[in-house]
Amino acid sequence: MVSMRQLFLQHVAQTSDFPLMMEIEKAEGVYMYGTNGQVYLDLISGIGVSNVGHRHPRVVSAIQEQLEKYMHLMVYGEFVHGPQVQLSEALHQTLPKHLDNVYIVNSGTEAVEGALKLAKRYTGRTELISCYNAYHGSTQGALSVNGSEGFKNAFRPLLPDVRHIHYNKIEDLERITTRTAAVIIETVQGEAGVRVPENDYLKKLRARCTETGTLLILDEIQSGFGRTGTFWAFEQFGIEPDILLCAKGMGGGMPIGAFIAPQHIMAAFKTNPILGHCTTFGGHPVSCVASLATINVIKEENLLAGVQAKADLFKQLLVHPRIKAIRNCGLMMAAEFESFDVLKAVIDKAIERGVLTDWFLFCDNSMRIAPPLVITEEQIREACRVILQVIDEALMSQKFGKLKS
Incomplete structure (x- = not known):
């Protein structure tokens, strides 16, 4: 056999x-x-x-209860799904007030893809900057901003106009200019072996992005949902992002991710063209109730x-x-x-x-x-x-x- x-x-x-x-x-x-x-x-x-x-047990119970009601009904963004709305509101309660619009997807790499598109669409710029030894996922856009040539070379050509800087190197911040749509960076570098920001690096990065009109995308796919001792790692470093990414620990074991931005930035997806970003299974109600239960467990326990x-x-x-x-x-x-x-x-x-x-x-x-x-x-x-x-x-x-x- x-x-x-x-x-x-x-x-x-x-x-x-x-x-x-x-x-x-x-x-x-x-x-x-x-x-x-x-x-x-x-x-x-x-x-x-x-x-x-x-x-x-609370995540399992939430999943079981939702299974008795409904699963997939319609592609993302058309129906008022209670689980999506409740999760989005609960996420907003953990965040600075300006991060009030949540786009729920299926994974971390999808959150990265959505955020990169959003940054380019909103700013009208094309340059993207990420760090050496960064990991942001394996789809082609996410792979483009990964910081290891060994993982990328076999799949070129990838996205053009991508530049890299060294994490924690203040001098490299000068490479961020008015051409730069976004800097995407892990608040704490994960696959580089847990590298923590030093010497107010993130504050200086935030200031440079503000100065040049560049969006700051913080990747908290590994570091979010309590992993570092605060709900979001950026809380420990005195900054706030323009776009925040989460996944992994978000779903209590279920597949889910999100990119989160102010409503006026996220609105760039609504016109010219409409459906600027869309997903069939993003915001799946079963994954959403699992994520909401996860938030409640972290807080209440x-x-x-x-x-x-x-x-x-x-x-x-x-x-x-x-x-x-x-x-x-x-x-x-x-x-x-x-x-x-x-x-x-x-x-x-x-x-x-x-x-x-x-x-x-x-x-x-x-x-x-x-x-x-x-x-x-x-x-x-x-x-x-x-x-x-x-x-x-x-x-x-x-x-x-x-x-x-």
């Missing part, structure tokens, strides 16, 4: 030659349960998605209050000569090792012991630590105990392998 793993390899499109191949039959809270009886403590939240944990203490506990416990540094903004964390080879051996052994971690696309010597915000102190201690144990085991295995060869 053909196994599920064999069917997976035969019929499910692969994104690499080395998928993890974990077969999960159930997930709840911070744990995933394999078909082989293995229990995995999830330290990466499906790459920043399960901020309130897997299958949070006071999840933000515990983020910094939990991050501090990780930093206190993860002390080892092979860990060169730990960078973080809340529970968006990176533990740096000397090389990818060492890190990969540690990750593999940690998974064998039931702790799931990962690395970063543009920083492959650093371990990603981004657990559900509901993780407990006891669970953090257990995860760190396993990681420290497998570091020594991985190094011994490598050393023994070299001796044998």
Whole structure:
């Protein structure tokens, strides 16, 4: 009989030659349960998605209730969908007053695509600026503003008139001019290995964008929805964006994203041409109620209050000569090792012991630590105990392998 793993390899499109191949039959809270009886403590939240944990009861309940009413009815923007309206209002309540118009899509990369189009349409300009080592998604527009040539070259030609600057480099801000439609930037760089803005970098970026009439697009697809200890990461840095992007942790496990802007900017999509941006499934009512439930869980269960203490506990416990540094903004964390080879051996052994971690696309010597915000102190201690144990085991295995060869 053909196994599920064999069917997976035969019929499910692969994104690499080395998928993890974990077969999960159930997930709840911070744990995933394999078909082989293995229990995995999830330290990466499906790459920043399960901020309130897997299958949070309130999210599941909201989904079930909506399924009894209706699912898809009409393409986005035509009907008054209660779930869309309620979610948009709830998002607005978390934001500065000028960010009052929400365009709900299906994913982070779609939010990026919509925001880039909006910036060009509203400003009448064509130049886009992003950062080196930035990750904004994989569709062609989003890929154009990614900051890694290795990911882009095979797919050129991409969008023209895209420039890059170095994150945290104040001198590069002079490259933003009156030709620039928008700067798109991660408030905290994710796939670069958790790089936090320094020396009032974001304030100076905000000032330069204001000076040149450039729209500032903040990508909070990874850092939003409480990941950094505030609902939005930009709250910690004294600035406000013109357009805000969110997804990942937004849906409590359901697919959803959004780009958010002032109404007068978003109105650019309504004329010349009409339907300047449209989507069939964006704002799907089931995803919207899941997102609204997620917001309510974060607020009413006071999840933000515990983020910094939990991050501090990780930093206190993860002390080892092979860990060169730990960078973080809340529970968006990176533990740096000397090389990818060492890190990969540690990750593999940690998974064998039931702790799931990962690395970063543009920083492959650093371990990603981004657990559900509901993780407990006891669970953090257990995860760190396993990681420290497998570091020594991985190094011994490598050393023994070299001796044998």
